[in-house]
Amino acid sequence: MGKVIAIANQKGGVGKTTTAINLAASLAVLEKKVIIVDADPQANATSGTGFDIRAIKTSIYECLVDDLDPRTIILNSDIEGLDLIPSHIDLVGAEIEMLNQPNREYILKRVIEKIKDDYDFILIDCSPSLGLITVNALTAADSIIIPVQCEYFALEGLGKLLNTIKIIQTRLNKELEIEGFLLTMYDPRLRLSNQVVDEVKKHFQDMVFETIVQRNIKLSESPSYGKPVVLYDAASKGSLNYLNLAREVLQKNDKTKIANAAKIVS
Secondary structure, three states: OOEEEEEOOOOOOOOHHHHHHHHHHHHHHOOOOEEEEEEOOOOHHHHHOOOOHHHOOOOHHHHHHOOOOHHHOOEEOOOOOEEEEOOOHHHHHHHHHHOOOOOHHHHHHHHHHOOHHHOOEEEEEEOOOOOHHHHHHHHHOOEEEEEEEOOOOOOOOHHHHHHHHHHHHHHOOOOOEEEEEEEEEEOOOOHHHHHHHHHHHHHHHHHEEEEEEEOOHHHHHHHHHOOOHHHHOOOOHHHHHHHHHHHHHHHHOOOOOOOHHHOOOO
């Protein structure tokens, strides 16, 4: 049975979608079967994985609102072992349509249960909000990865997110765990970046991933080509960072026998 990991932070521009695409691709390269569930109406995970969002006729929206079987809309990416359930701008209206449905917080969980046995990892790319769809994602997830930007205001809003997680653990999903805090957009030349790293590690200690994702041109360029960075430039700093993160996730979940010493050095 696959592990469901939500990638969430209500703060925008912190690297959620970049992490969803590139962690999933890196896990697939490491021979795991992975699917991305694009739960963001902007559909950036869909386009960033190489699909034309204008050509998407059915998406996660129909699964949530019309109870469409998700297995009928799975798309296969250019990386063997990496699949996608696409999103669409229609998802904007899904929260309103879900409001009157019974057990509305569990709708996405029921969708994911249908594919859970087919994958090693199911990554949910959440929108930058704490709305009903994000609550659905956290209710469906086994754990959450929280990307934290290495910039000013990095810790802003984390308290609200952590409070939401605590409420969900209490009322909806007692099994939900924090997989880890992922530091992103790190520039080693900047004092501020290093201060944020120190601050996050001081607050959250061993919950922070060892891997830090550095600012990288190739990582920024790859979505415009519809490719994960491991396909766009496998030797780039961004690619190595996410391969490291994938190995760290595998080690944390006892899905690899790779020793710490064998990690790729970024």
